[in-house]
Amino acid sequence: MPEQAQEKQANVRSEPSRRFCVAPMMDWTTTHYRYLARQLSRNTLLYTEMVTTGALIHGDTARFLRHDPAEYPLALQLGGSNPQELAHCAALAEQYGFDEVNLNVGCPSDRVQNNMIGACLMAYPDKVAEGVRAMINATRLPVTVKHRIGIDGRESWDELCEFIEKVSEAGCRTFIVHARIAVLEGLSPKENRDIPPLKYDWVYRLKARYPHLEIIINGGIKTFDECRQHLEHTDGVMLGREAYHNPWLLAGVDTEFFGQAGPAQSRHEALRAVLPFLQDELDRGVFLSHMSRHLMGLFHGQPGGRQFRRYISENAHKPGSGVEVIEQAMARVPEPENASILPATAPSKTPA
DSSP: OOHHHHHHHHSOOOOOOOSEEEOOOTTTSOHHHHHHHHHHOSSOEEEEEEEEHHHHHHSOHHHHHOOOGGGOSEEEEEEOOOHHHHHHHHHHHHHTTOSEEEEEEOOOOHHHHTTTOGGGGGGOHHHHHHHHHHHHHHOSSOEEEEEEEEETTBOOHHHHHHHHHHHHHTTOOEEEEEEEEEOTTTOOHHHHTTSSOOOHHHHHHHHHHOTTSEEEEESSOOSHHHHHHHHTTSSEEEEOHHHHHSGGGGGGHHHHHHSSOOSOSSHHHHHHHHHHHHHHHHHTTOOHHHHHGGGTTTTTTSTTHHHHHHHHHHHTTSTTOOHHHHHHHHTTSOOOSSOOOOOOOSOOOOOO
């Protein structure tokens, strides 16, 4: 059993709060991003990238499930549809110390559709229910589902309610709802994040209709003002791209939504806390450029932020590059004398 899982079993913790979450995002919510995020917020629930059941069962399980205990609370997102495989992987999630196991019923890419993974499963609520039931029977962890409000050809309110009811009857009590349909024919995954219109009111209606269920809203959320509005109607919010491109947003989460002081008083302080982890990873043979890309947005909108990103871009890929590249990049950003966290409520664009 992994060491971090043994430590957690000795210190049993309650189910994580989903009041504020960062969405699972392929190639983005890696352990290196999550470690940074945890230096900014203790309470934000973090999610792994989606990992397919096939990869866990037939691939390098330890590599796919590897994470640092500092990342807790942390949920594992699975992609799959075979009940036996989902059950096996849910048990692995508990064995490796995760706080939650989540089933992906929202990814619209062709590759996962061909393997009966992701949003295409919304057309098969009985199959999703069967998988969820198997997962629940295999683990003591909370089992949650992240899904769309519909897919092309199955996008009515009644069909959404049928999906919720069948999956909840299988034992799922937490639904993370991306407030867009997924168009499986004719739109790319990127276009599916922007083109179908957001229908936040549908998610609000779900909570009103099923008050006994935990409903988390996701899709296009960028500011704390928007989060507060959504929290008047739902149990939690999940942010995706904004939390990645503008990670300093997370520095205000603990104060704003949990009534606690956050762990970092400045961007510089947070980044310095990441450096020992980066060094450990370098010692394991991980290339700096594979990790540094997740740090690029930390100084977004700050004087020197562009120079910070440029220095990393020009130097992190060089042979032998180490944490000194990050330190030298950070030196290009003036450090405030009296650092303090300001509410990070303004929307931002992808860093230039």
